[in-house]
Amino acid sequence: MLVQGFGIATVLVAVMAAAPAAHAGAIYPFPDADGFYYAAGNLGGAQNGDVLNVRSVPSPWAGATVWQILFRSTNSAGAPIPAVTTLISPGPGPRPLLSYQPFVNSLGMQCAPSHSLFDGSLKETAAFPLLLARGWAIAVPDHLGPDSAYGAARMGGQITLDGIRAVKRFAPAGLADSPVGLAGYSGGAMATGFAAAIAPDYAPELPIVGVAEGGVPVNPGKMAIEAGDSPQPLFGLGFAVAEGMEREYPAEMRLDDSLTPFGFWMRDRMANSCVDDIISVGANHHISEVFHAGAENDPVLIRTFHENALEIVPELIRQPLYEWHGGNDQVPLNLAQYTAGRYCAAGTPVQFDIIPGADHGTAIFPGAVNAMNYLADRFAGLAPPSNCR
Template sequence: MRQLIRSMLVRSCGIAAAAIAVMATAPAAHAGAVYPIAEPDGFYYAPGNLGDSAPGDVLRSRLMPANPWPGATVWQLLFHSTNSSGGPIAAVTTLIVPGPGPHPLVSYQPFVNSLGMQCAPSHALFDGGLKESGALELLLARGWAVAVPDHLGPTSAYGAARLGGQITLDGIRAAERFAPAGLGNSPVGMVGYSGGAMATGFAAALAPTYAPELPIVGFADGGVPVNPGKIAIDVGDVPHPLFGLGFAVAVGMEREYPDALPLDNALTPAGFAMRDRIANSCVDDIISAGAGHTIGEMFHRGIENDPTLIGAFHDNALEIYPGVPRVPMYEWHGGNDQVPLDLALNTAGRYCAAGTPVQFDIIPGADHGTAIFPGAVKAVSYLSDRFAGVPPPSNCH
């Protein structure tokens, strides 16, 4: 299991290899963003009166009696959230409550690097597809309730990290408003690694303005790609085994920002074929389809400096987003991580300067895959102390 998760995490560090050079000079005759095959389960669909509800309101719920957590009660909640343009959407979280309460609540954001709706946590938790399922056992063993949101949203907009933060916060609201779970005003922690850390970090940075009423006591994230665009620039136009993930970011971001990233104006014939090939794929298939390809093979060069495109990527880069978490933070990063350590340190330093207590641990010698386990153990202890009211540590300078 550890080797499998390590492999997945190393792959996830290439999330932006093709994401920045996506514009061109000549349009092609295609029909705009390619969305995933529609979810066949009607539970996921927004009701017609979505506009009558507020962010975090539970729209629909169902009990999941067949689940892999003995003694736990599991629900799935459809709730009102907000997309990147401020419009209402319906999103899903899976809520796991381990026996009688009361319980603190932890929102756990997996590193979902996919474009197909079947890859979402609400499916993968039950069909064996979620590689991080074992991490949930650590949280449940503490007696904590756990919410696992489908933070890529209703179109699997991989790369839209701010969207993921909003869905995470509204998922927490939904869990606390869902009376049968008995969570009420339970104290809240958040945790995520890699792609899941992007959603977690944005949830923390957005919370003071987007969901200030939530009783969040702290959060933990690791291996955070705080600026995927810079990662793309560093990779350059060379064959890369993780090119597919960067290409998938472009596809996912186009779904969320169709006006800012019109890939029809950028893709070569090979690029159109690749977009169609992976439009409904989970991470393994995306990596396999894209391995060894290059930006120049799939994209025409052109107006990659367009301010609208740059603005969309900046809106989803924690390094640039001006919001600052106002609750204690634990962050960890491998000393040899393929995701740039210096960018993560700089972002954490900005939070420190704003008064946020930050404990930043560098795992010596660890890369993106091997850093998760030692940091995750510390993250659980860190959240336990926050729930207990222990003053937060900080190594801010």
């Protein structure tokens, strides 16, 4: 499903009520059974982007070599975390490096890209042979982090940047001097957008030459207000965001204080689910079924969501940007246009395309073709187009 961003819409009104906590905090996913995902003993002493472990894995793409790299990154609280990126390369570099952030809208560790790239569940891999044929290397980070904290977009940006650092520091790939492009759609665009926006401060050494993002949910809070309390087919995705954010912000997102009995059941039921199951379990439910009425204007909760809203954060995308959006997208077009306008006002060259008649699901493919051609031109050093007004 390509509707991750719209599912975020129900979250901001999931608020803290006055009832005492019935359960003991966030529900975390089952640990990955593969020991590769656990940090080596030097996590605390490592720097962001340092390689902790590497393994080669069989490649589904003819002629490509695939590595998985465990590296050090940082969570939203500034604590060190292990993270993984999968590097797919048609041969040793130097060559253009594309960091691609998939639209992962899941709570179970088995749903991470480093698994779904190889089990057929990550549909975006259909485009990878075309990218490899261009001579590009592709890095695909598990940008939801070691707790599958769906919705924590700032952390996703940090993991994305540290994954690029790790790939560049992995000498056998030969990518130390490669130019970098960023791309993603929907939830993947949230991580992509944050990676681009925070890069000048967080990873200023990375040579990011262009960014491509589509269907970006730039402000989950406003989407939540507009959604109201009506039953929604994609309600499960919004509830899953609340659950993922609680994992990343356990002090701020104390869902125990606001969940109804059915809400407790849903949180437990979804705790290890991938997207299709999340959508099925939550289909056509609504906010008042799972949350008690409460202080939806709680300043701590609002601040937490604002920290992960591209429309609001002070950091701006400064690299050349291609952005696309469906004309009938469930993710608000006007908010995406306003945010792109902030970048234009700061002097960023932005090419913003609207795909006529397309909704969130159907806009991805026509826009993605334009996005890859746009990044190819940036890798070639051509001047970026702009339709800023």
